[in-house]
Amino acid sequence: MSFVMVLTVAFKALARNKMRTALxxxxxxxxxxxxxxxxxxxxxxxxxxxxxxxxxGTNMIMVSAGNFQQGGVRMGQGNASSxxxxxxxxxxxxxxxxxxxxxxxxxxxxVAGNLNWGTxxxxxxxxxxxxxxxxxxTGAFFTPIDVTTASKVAVLGSVAHEQLFGADIxxxxxxxxxxxxxxxxxxxxxxxxxxxxxxxxxxxxxxxYTTVMKKLRGITYIQNITVSAASAAETTPxxxxxxxxxxxxxxIQDNNDDFMVRTMEEMASVRVQATETMTALLxxxxxxxxxxxxxxxxxxxxxxVTERTKEIGLRMAIGARGRDVLMQFLVEAVVLSxxxxxxxxxxxxxxxxxxxxxxxxxTKVSADSVAVAFxxxxxxxxxxxxxxxxxAAALDPIDALRFE
Amino acid sequence: xxxxxxxxxxxxxxxxVGDHQVKALRGINLDVPRGEFLTVTGxxxxxxxxxxxxxxxxxxxxxxxxxxxxxxxxxxxKNDLAxxxxxxxxxxxxxxxxxxxxTALDNVELPMLYGGSTLKAAERRRRAKDMLAAVGLGExxxxxxxxxxxxxxxxxxxxxxxxxxxxxxxxxxPTGNLDSRTSIEVMGLFQRLNIERGITVLLITHExxxxxxxxxxVAFRDGKVLTDxxxxxxxxxxxxxxxxxxxxxxx
Numbered sequence: 167m168s169f170v171m172v173l174t175v176a177f178k179a180l181a182r183n184k185m186r187t188a189l190x191x192x193x194x195x196x197x198x199x200x201x202x203x204x205x206x207x208x209x210x211x212x213x214x215x216x217x218x219x220x221x222x223g224t225n226m227i228m229v230s231a232g233n234f235q236q237g238g239v240r241m242g243q244g245n246a247s248s249x250x251x252x253x254x255x256x257x258x259x260x261x262x263x264x265x266x267x268x269x270x271x272x273x274x275x276x277v278a279g280n281l282n283w284g285t286x287x288x289x290x291x292x293x294x295x296x297x298x299x300x301x302x303x304t305g306a307f308f309t310p311i312d313v314t315t316a317s318k319v320a321v322l323g324s325v326a327h328e329q330l331f332g333a334d335i336x337x338x339x340x341x342x343x344x345x346x347x348x349x350x351x352x353x354x355x356x357x358x359x360x361x362x363x364x365x366x367x368x369x370x371x372x373x374x375y376t377t378v379m380k381k382l383r384g385i386t387y388i389q390n391i392t393v394s395a396a397s398a399a400e401t402t403p404x405x406x407x408x409x410x411x412x413x414x415x416x417x418i419q420d421n422n423d424d425f426m427v428r429t430m431e432e433m434a435s436v437r438v439q440a441t442e443t444m445t446a447l448l449x450x451x452x453x454x455x456x457x458x459x460x461x462x463x464x465x466x467x468x469x470x471v472t473e474r475t476k477e478i479g480l481r482m483a484i485g486a487r488g489r490d491v492l493m494q495f496l497v498e499a500v501v502l503s504x505x506x507x508x509x510x511x512x513x514x515x516x517x518x519x520x521x522x523x524x525x526x527x528x529t530k531v532s533a534d535s536v537a538v539a540f541x542x543x544x545x546x547x548x549x550x551x552x553x554x555x556x557x558a559a560a561l562d563p564i565d566a567l568r569f570e
Numbered sequence: 571x572x573x574x575x576x577x578x579x580x581x582x583x584x585x586x587v588g589d590h591q592v593k594a595l596r597g598i599n600l601d602v603p604r605g606e607f608l609t610v611t612g613x614x615x616x617x618x619x620x621x622x623x624x625x626x627x628x629x630x631x632x633x634x635x636x637x638x639x640x641x642x643x644x645x646x647x648k649n650d651l652a653x654x655x656x657x658x659x660x661x662x663x664x665x666x667x668x669x670x671x672x673t674a675l676d677n678v679e680l681p682m683l684y685g686g687s688t689l690k691a692a693e694r695r696r697r698a699k700d701m702l703a704a705v706g707l708g709e710x711x712x713x714x715x716x717x718x719x720x721x722x723x724x725x726x727x728x729x730x731x732x733x734x735x736x737x738x739x740x741x742x743x744p745t746g747n748l749d750s751r752t753s754i755e756v757m758g759l760f761q762r763l764n765i766e767r768g769i770t771v772l773l774i775t776h777e778x779x780x781x782x783x784x785x786x787x788v789a790f791r792d793g794k795v796l797t798d799x800x801x802x803x804x805x806x807x808x809x810x811x812x813x814x815x816x817x818x819x820x821x
Contacts, residue, residue, distance in 0.1 A: 171683050182671040480667050483628055484730065485656020485684040487649045563655070564628040567667065 172490070176497035179477075183470070190466045190551075191506035194543045197459015198510025199517060201452050201539035202531060206518035208448040210528035215440050217299075224437050225264075226297060227393040227405045228428045229257070229412070247387040248416060248424040251375075254291075254391045260411055262395050262404035265293035269390040270378045276371060277343040278330040285326050286370050287344060289378030290392075295355075297394040305338035305353025308374055312352075316376040320349040323370035324357040345382060349373065398437060405429045452535060460546045467550035472569060478558040479566030488559040492552070499551030503544035510543065511536055574640075575738060575770050576602040576625060581634035583620050583793075594620040596793035597634065604737070607764045607771045609781040609801075612790030618774050619742055621790065625772060626661045626740045627651045639737075656685035660731025664743035666723045668715040674726045675711045678702055681734050701729040705759060721752035728759060732769075739763065741773040745780055751814065757783045758807030783807060 180187045231249040254268040267290050274287035294300070295307050308319045320342060322330070331337045337351045358367045379385055395404040409427045416424055478491050514536070518529040558566050581598040584591050594617045602608055612618040623629040624636060627643060636643045638654065646654070655661070668677050678698040682689055689697070702711050705725040715723055724744055731739060741760065745753035761783060764771045773784060781787045782805045789797040 168686075175683055178672070178676065182669070476667075477669065480669065481680070481684070482652065483626075483655060483661055483667070484681040485652050485734070487652040487684070489649075490652075490684055562629050564623045567628070567663075 169493075172493045172497055175490075176494045176501065179494065180498055180501065186466055186470055187502065190463055190502050190547065191509065193459050193462030193466060194503060194506025194547060195510040195513060196462060197456055197543045198507050198539040199513035200455035200459065202511065202514025202535050203517040203521070203529075204451040204455055205448055205535035206514070206529040206531045207521060207527065208444060208451060209530040209532055210522075212441065212444040212448070213530060214528050215444065216437065224430055225395040225398045225401045226430055227395060227401060227408060228426075229253075229391040229393060229408060230426050230428070231387070231389055231424065232426055246424050247385070249388050249391065250386070251379075251388055253412060253415060254388065256411060256415060257391060257393060257408055260404065260407050262400040262407065263393055264396045265297045265394045267291035267293045267297055267392045268375045268388045269392055270375050270383070270385070270388045272378055272382050274344045274371070274382070276326065276330055278337070278340065281330050283326060283329040285323075285329075287378065287382065288370055288372050289375030289382075289388075290372055291375060293394075294372065294392070297392055298358075300358060301356050303354045303356045304336055305351070307372075308352055313374040313376055316374060316380045318347060318349045318377060318381065319352050319373065320344065321353045321355060321372040322351060323355050323368040323372075325366060325369040326371050327354045344371070344373070347381060401429050402431070452538070456539065456542050459543055463543065463546045464550045467547070467554070471554045474554065475558040475561075475566050475569040478555060479561070479563050479569065482559070482563040483567060491559045492555060495552055495555035496548070499548040500544075502551065503547040506547070507540045507543050511540060514539075573603045574601050575604045575638070576600070576772070577635075577637040578625075579635040579637075581621070581624065581636060582632050583617075583624065583629070584632045593793055595624075595631070598793075598795060600788065600795065600798075602770060602772065604770055605764070605768050606786060607761070607784040608773070609784035609787045610772065610774045610790060611776060611778060611781045611787060612796075613776065616790040617793040618790045622740055622742050622772065622774050626659055627655050628661070653685060656681060657734055658736050658738060660728075660734070660736040660739045662724070662727050662731050662739065662741040662744045664746040666715070666720075666727045666747075668723055668726055668730075670715055673712045673714060674702060674707060674718065674729075675699065677715070677726055678729045678733055681730060685734065687734075698729075698733060701733050702726070704732075705729045719752075720748050721755060724748065724752075724756055725759065728756075728763075732763070736769070738770045738772065741771070743774050743776070745775065745777070753780065754807050754810055754814070758811055761807050779805070 229249070231246040251268055254266055257263060258266045270289040272287045272289075274285065276283045276285060291313060292307060292310055295302065303324065305321075307321055308317065311317070312319050322337060327333070327337060330342060331340070338353060340351050341348050342351060343349070355368070355372075373382075375388060379388070393404070393408065395401040405427050409423070412425050412427075413423065418424065481491055482488070515531060518531050521527050522529045558569070561569075578598050578600050581595055582593070583595040584593050586592075598621060610618045610621065620629065624631050627638075631644060634644075638658065643651070643654070669680070675695070675698050678701055679694050682694045682697070687694075699708075699711060702708060705728055707722060707725050707729070710718060710722060715726070718726065724747075728744075739760070744760075745756055748756060757780065760771055760773065763769050771784070773780075775781055782801055782803070784801055785804060786798070786800045788795055
């Protein structure tokens with residue numbers, strides 16, 4: 167029997183059992199599209215959760231001066247004057263470090279026009295928005311030149327902005343006074359709300375750390391250094407390397423460090439757990455979807471075994487060889503799988519795009535899910551289509567004809 | 571060439587049902603010359619259907635020989651048997667065994683798709699149409715089996731059995747599901763095929779009057795041939811049909 171004949175017979179068989187053909191394909195379509203859509207939704211959710219946790223600063227390392235002893239009296243964090251801008255520069259070259267921002271703070275009274283507001287004046291470096299994943303609302307953060315020249319420029323937190331100008335007024339280019347010195351406003355940060363510790367992160371004004379040191383406080387040391395590691399996994403080893411570097415720079419032999427290095431390990435473990443939970447959830451959803459689709463395919467195929475066994479008996483009775491029958495069933499199963507699977511993939515991609523477009527839910531179609539779903543559905547279809555046919559074709563024609 | 575088409579020697583068929591061995595055939599010796607119209611009768615369980623399935627190469631004997639055109643069928647491979655069923659034998663079942671949801675035309679065309687036929691699609695179609703017309707179904711070629719009466723379905727099955735020009739036509743209770751008038755019509759068709767085309771016909775029936783349409787009748791009992799005799803007064807279906815003509819109604 168030529169291949170053209172096999173195709174003819176197979177397509178006629180598919181056409182004359184339209185309901186079975188459609189239902190089998192439906193099983194494939196539901197299975198494949200559900201897996202693709204669900205995994206896309208889950209992957210999207212996973213990556214957005216990850217970026218949220220990332221934004222919270224899981225890869226942040228805080229180096230602070232402190233734990234300074236003087237004759238048995240331990241002074242507590244931030245009181246030592248041992249941390250210098252040169253330490254920050256040296257940390258920049260530690261492997262695994264991405265961004266570094268030296269910090270030095272003071273309280274200040276801000277005046278703009280006839281309004282004034284007392285707040286935290288934080289001296290920092292240009293990398294701060296990158297470290298905190300913190301975008302600008304208007305204007306721009308100050309520049310490296312502002313830092314090297316200790317310029318009198320200021321970036322307002324949103325609470326400081328509201329208190330000094332009102333939320334509707336763009337303060338960029340305006341001059342405010344901090345402790346009676348004029349500062350030009352270059353930008354306003356977006357609102358970030360409270361920190362994990364309950365501090366209002368928006369009630370603040372950022373200025374170059376050099377400006378705080380030289381113009382506001384007149385000191386040569388810094389209070390802390392905020393570092394971000396290149397990746398969350400690199401955080402702890404990087405923190406260890408920073409500690410080693412500072413110990414050698416500060417010539418510390420016994421364990422009497424004059425600084426503290428802290429990572430947000432708790433946040434990091436939350437992140438790991440969240441990722442693990444999401445991965446398990448995804449695997450579960452994909453598994454259930456595949457199972458549902460697979461059972462659908464299997465049911466349709468098995469329900470028609472009796473009818474199809476008789477059909478095989480008849481075909482053999484009028485002269486079909488076992489091979490002819492098997493080829494016909496194989497072609498049928500493959501055509502069903504290809505068409506059903508392709509429609510399923512198309513629908514899955516469409517649903518994913520649709521969810522993103524209409525519900526603004528991030529989705530990410532993974533090639534793995536497409537491949538696994540398609541292969542599983544196709545294998546189920548071919549197995550349950552082909553296996554009963556193989557059994558039937560091995561019978562004597564009369565036994566297949568009489569099959570109940 | 572020998573004029574004997576079918577010859578069986580000590581044909582035995584044993585079924586295993588649970589722990590029991592059921593002997594359906596206990597040594598059948600039968601010769602069928604070319605062109606004969608042989609009817610096989612017997613009560614149910616007499617082994618006549620089993621015999622017919624073996625003759626039709628749908629089943630294989632447990633022991634004994636079956637020579638078809640002088641060839642020993644019991645030594646043939648499965649694929650060769652498929653070829654024999656395709657080319658040499660036309661089989662008509664009691665239950666018609668048409669493919670459902672498939673037109674009469676497609677059903678008749680089916681045997682031409684198998685057996686390595688090199689006919690073009692248009693030629694296959696033309697031959698199937700001719701064959702349906704020959705059995706009197708020229709008007710209903712595109713009907714589905716469930717749109718045809720029992721007699722019409724059996725004619726489709728006969729057309730399908732004949733499409734590859736077999737030398738033997740086997741029929742297992744072809745009138746079992748038909749009313750008496752339709753039965754006579756179908757028997758008329760068999761008689762014409764036997765007389766006009768010289769096709770050897772083997773026909774199973776449990777009705778003795780149907781058996782009288784043949785030229786020779788064999789009775790089975792308990793897996794053995796009980797009687798084997800020529801039909802003395804052969805019935806002619808076409809004449810009977812002509813006499814029935816008056817109250818004719820559409821089938």
